[in-house]
Amino acid sequence: MRHFILGALALVLLAGCATPPPPEPGSAASKIVVMGKFKGIAVGAIRVARENGFLTAKVQLSNITSSNQTMYYRFAWLGADGFPVGDEETWKVLSLYANQATFLPAIANLPQAADFRLEVKTP
């Protein structure tokens, strides 16, 4: 009995150490790349469409804290082969008031872009 309890405890501890499973491909979380720290802001649904030949994205962001938040972001546009197309974007700053929800729009810089990643971080 004692061995069993110890074994169960060890299993629980090991499960706590395991890394979280990778996001499902094609989900909103799979498009977000957190660079270091990203706290206080939640990423919601993402709308992806091809309009007039260019890939467009709208990302829902909400400040889940009761204080103002600042975040840095940039989009990385990828071709059909998964490699980046065009030049790297510069980092941009977005301020979110307390409990504010907003949409972050973006248009690919080249028509070859077929996928994207949103790189985010908070200071």
Place this chain on the structure above:
Amino acid sequence: MRAWIGMIGLLCAFGASAAPKIAVTDLAYEARVEEYIHQVSASNNFQASSHHASGASNYSEYESRTSYIEQTELRKFSGDIKGEILKSRQFQLVQGTPYTADAKGDVYDVIKRIKAGNFKGADYVLFGTLSDIDFTQDINALDHTNSYSAVLGLTLVADFSLINTRTYEITSAFTAMGEGQDTKLVNSRDVRVSLNRPRVVKEVSKALGADVARQLAEQLGGGYQDPGQPPLRNNLPRDEAPKILR
């Protein structure tokens, strides 16, 4: 038995996928030809001796003016039209019987020509008629210089109809234009300037072919596109409906 059914099915599939056959006529046109003949003959004969003298003079004049309308086809400008149609890969080309001087009947009566079997094997006939053709030659002075620019230009406009040889339905119809010009800078010391006429003709042919292909694609909806969707005007990828990722 099964093998036979399979083979017949394959043949049917091949037949359905083959591009329709098209015959391109040369540009039909009508020209008024005038002939003017003026013939004058005069002879004078005079004989004289010491006792006798005789003379005769003869004069005759013949004048005639005839004019008739000649119908024929302009053979110079259809090569690039055929080339551009081949490039579009929408049709297979078939050579029709050209309209020659021996041909009886009206060059414009395309239905009679189709019925007479001039375009054997063709599903469609691209029938072109010449609307206007004009050579222009100008010499323009260039300001503040002692040079001139000599320009030889040719403009050709033709009217086209794409006719179904079975139902005589006009699938598309348009007017296409070809333009070309040769320009040379001329100085007062230049004795003789000859402008490059063949190059102008080639340019006109090329421009006409491109215009015909463009308008055909516009009216028939371009290469391999589904009939329900609008044709693409550029090389951008087709729009996709929005997806919401969660």
